[in-house]
Amino acid sequence: MDDWLQNNVFTSISKIQFVQDYLGQKCLSWKPQTKRISDIGWDDVEEFLNFHRHFHPRLRIANEQQMPDWPSPLSVRRSGRGVDIAELQSENLYELMKRDSTLVLDSLELSNRKFRYIADSFSAEFRCNCQINSYITFGSTPGFGIHWDDHDVFILQISGRKRWELYGETRKSPTRMDRGQDVPEPTGEPHIEILEPGSLLYVPRGHWHNVIGEGEGSFHLTIGLHIPTVADYTEYLIEKGNAHENFRCDVIDATIGLSSSRDEVSGLVCSLAEQNDTSEFHRWRATNFEPHPRFSFGPLCLENSDFQELKVFLASPVFDFAKEDENTLLFSLKGKQHRTSHALQVLVSEGKREKIKVAVLVSEIRSFDPDVSVDLCLDFVKELVLTGLLVVEGS
Numbered sequence: 569m570d571d572w573l574q575n576n577v578f579t580s581i582s583k584i585q586f587v588q589d590y591l592g593q594k595c596l597s598w599k600p601q602t603k604r605i606s607d608i609g610w611d612d613v614e615e616f617l618n619f620h621r622h623f624h625p626r627l628r629i630a631n632e633q634q635m636p637d638w639p640s641p642l643s644v645r646r647s648g649r650g651v652d653i654a655e656l657q658s659e660n661l662y663e664l665m666k667r668d669s670t671l672v673l674d675s676l677e678l679s680n681r682k683f684r685y686i687a688d689s690f691s692a693e694f695r696c697n698c699q700i701n702s703y704i705t706f707g708s709t710p711g712f713g714i715h716w717d718d719h720d721v722f723i724l725q726i727s728g729r730k731r732w733e734l735y736g737e738t739r740k741s742p743t744r745m746d747r748g749q750d751v752p753e754p755t756g757e758p759h760i761e762i763l764e765p766g767s768l769l770y771v772p773r774g775h776w777h778n779v780i781g782e783g784e785g786s787f788h789l790t791i792g793l794h795i796p797t798v799a800d801y802t803e804y805l806i807e808k809g810n811a812h813e814n815f816r817c818d819v820i821d822a823t824i825g826l827s828s829s830r831d832e833v834s835g836l837v838c839s840l841a842e843q844n845d846t847s848e849f850h851r852w853r854a855t856n857f858e859p860h861p862r863f864s865f866g867p868l869c870l871e872n873s874d875f876q877e878l879k880v881f882l883a884s885p886v887f888d889f890a891k892e893d894e895n896t897l898l899f900s901l902k903g904k905q906h907r908t909s910h911a912l913q914v915l916v917s918e919g920k921r922e923k924i925k926v927a928v929l930v931s932e933i934r935s936f937d938p939d940v941s942v943d944l945c946l947d948f949v950k951e952l953v954l955t956g957l958l959v960v961e962g963s
Contacts, residue, residue, distance in 0.1 A: 570689040576600060577722070577768060583693070586770075592720065592741065592795070595734050596770045597761045608682055608726050610787065613702055616679050623654045630703075630711030631669040639663060641671075668707025668781075676700045676789070678860060681962075683789075688859075690722070690791055692885035692921065695854060697794040705730075705781040714753065714778045718744040720793045721771050725763035728786030732769060733758035735776035742774040743797060763788065796853060804849050809840045855900035857886040864960035867950040872943060876927040879961040880953065882915050889916060895936060899957065906957050909933050909948075915958075923961055 578586065579600035590596045617627075622642055629641055639660040644652050665671065677687035677700045691698040705711065714735065723732075735754035742751060754776045762782075763769055771777055773795075809815035814836055866878055887901035897913055899906040911932040915922050930945040952958040 570692055572686065572689045573693055590770060590772075592772050594736075594772065595759070595761075595775060597732075597763070597767065599764070599767045608724075608789070610727065612680055612682060613673060613676075613704065613787065616673060616676065617656060620679055621654060622656055625672075626674040627656070628672050628674075629664050629669045630672055631664075631667065632710050632713050633667075634669070638667070665704075665706055668705070668709035670711030670781075671702075671704040672711070673702045673704075674699070676702055684860065686789075686791065688885040690793060691857075691859075694793050694795060695850065695857075695886050696796065697857075699792045699794075701790045701792070702787065703779070703790065704785075704787045706783075706785050708781045708783045710778055710780050712779070714776055716742065716751070716774050716776045717771070717792070718742065718747070718773060720773050720795060722791040722793070723763065723767075723769040723771065724789040724791065725765055725767040725769075726787045726789060727765055728784045729765075729782040730763050730786050730788055731780040731782060732761040732763060733778040733780070734761060734771070735759075735778075737772070737774045738776065739774060741797070743799065796849075801846060801849050804852060805837070805840050805844060808844050809836070812836075812840070815840065851888050851900070854886050854888040855905070856903050857884055857901065859884040859886070859902065862959045864953065864962070866960045867953045872946050875946060875950070876930065877925070879923045879925050880915075880929065880949065880958045881923045881961065882921045883956055883959045885921065887916075887921075889913075902956060906955075908952070908957070909936065911936050912952075 573583075577600060580598050581596070586596070624642060627642065629638075631638075639657070641657055641661040641664060642654050643657050644654050647653050661671070676683040677698070678684075683700050687698045687700050703711065714733075716737070735756065735758045738752045738754055739746065742749075758778070761769060819833065862883065866875060870878070882899075882901065884901040887899060889897060889899045891910065891913075892898045892907065895910050896907055897910045899908060899912070911929070914924055914929065914932050926946070926949055929949060930942055933945045933948065934940055934942070949958070953960060
């Protein structure tokens with residue numbers, strides 16, 4: 569397990585217990601003994617507001633009482649080169665916040681190293697896509713009202729307090745395809761959780777909830793996990809089935825001719841599932857996982873002596889690897905398979921990515937083949953960075 573999750577999330581409850589008793593089933597609130605979460609604060613979101621270009625919906629306002637004539641927190645100006653540029657309107661944002669609005673900042677993992685690290689930690693542990701949003705309010709008006717999300721969420725309360733009204737689910741495991749469908753609203757009284765700084769809350773997909781500020785500055789992160797469903801597995805089987813002639817055959821309606829029997833169709837589907845079980849599905853997802861892009865000038869501009877002092881790690885938080893033979897390791901990530909030195913196994917420990925100093929990695933490579941020069945090993949590591957297999961720490 570990633571150290572950040574071990575030290576900040578799964579402290580009072582183990583991941584195994586969490587998966588068995590709570591994941592996709594019921595809410596859980598707890599407050600681990602941690603210092604790391606306190607490393608995230610108001611300055612991180614202010615940096616996002618002051619030093620990034622903004623556009624809707626990555627920056628938006630939520631308020632149950634919002635009216636059409638309310639000002640917008642963003643405006644668009646035309647640059648001297650004729651390019652439209654969105655800009656934050658501080659005066660409007662102040663006014664909206666004073667009206668008890670909630671400021672929503674989407675996809676913070678794309679804008680800040682701290683948030684990227686957290687997102688990658690969750691992605692690696694749950695082997696799925698992850699997104700981090702922040703919700704900031706200074707009032708007590710709900711931003712969204714009672715609603716449910718089509719993905720699981722972890723809530724990290726960073727500053728201030730928030731009141732969470734938890735109602736449970738009225739449709740088992742709804743997906744985004746259920747949006748707009750007749751999903752009944754809850755009728756019973758909610759369970760109340762007051763989150764304080766450092767508190768965590770897990771809310772499964774489809775569980776109704778309402779979030780209300782406590783009339784003070786409150787800031788929390790929502791970490792959304794897009795865990796694959798049986799429907800996703802079925803789509804995978806369909807894609808695999810297209811390679812089989814029998815799977816591509818017509819299913820003829822009995823009213824116009826000889827019909828295909830249910831047993832025939834069921835047999836094809838079952839055969840396909842046997843050939844591509846869920847472990848193969850997860851391996852395929854790991855191979856095709858698209859990590860957030862990273863870039864470093866290190867391999868291009870640093871001398872070999874300086875490059876050796878840097879640390880590198882695997883580019884994707886979700887990956888698959890296997891030994892092909894005594895000297896070859898087969899990494900599958902970012903939609904490609906990479907045959908490379910078995911020495912690169914030092915980058916992987918118990919299924920997680922390790923940060924390794926380049927000099928140590930070079931030493932590992934040379935332990936398999938002492939005749940290879942240091943410079944040749946360094947060129948090899950640089951090539952792995954340039955091709956996107958490895959990432960330089962800090963990028």
